[in-house]
Amino acid sequence: MKTKQRFDSIWDAIEDDPVRVENLKLRSAVLIEITEALKSRGLTQQQTAELLHITQPRVSALLKGKINDFRLDSLVDIAHRLGLHVTLNVAA
Numbered sequence: 001m002k003t004k005q006r007f008d009s010i011w012d013a014i015e016d017d018p019v020r021v022e023n024l025k026l027r028s029a030v031l032i033e034i035t036e037a038l039k040s041r042g043l044t045q046q047q048t049a050e051l052l053h054i055t056q057p058r059v060s061a062l063l064k065g066k067i068n069d070f071r072l073d074s075l076v077d078i079a080h081r082l083g084l085h086v087t088l089n090v091a092a
Contacts (some may be wrong), residue, residue, distance in 0.1 A: 028067060031065060034079055035063055037083075037084060038082070
């Protein structure tokens with residue numbers, strides 16, 4: 001009989017390193033907010049690229065949720081260009 005494992009998040013299930021899990025969780029949260037903000041604007045990928053000061057292929061990767069293509073600092077920069085404010089809570 002197989003034992004089912006329970007995980008706190010999908011990131012815990014696919015990554016063993018707790019440091020990397022935290023990074024993935026943060027990037028995921030910012031990426032989701034960015035993609036929602038972009039979709040609500042109804043811009044083309046080229047218009048979005050110009051707005052965000054990135055290339056159209058980077059916009060495509062962003063909209064496809066390719067989280068491994070983006071560092072946290074890059075996502076924070078993009079969020080700022082969209083007028084989003086990123087906050088971070090640190091707890092023990």
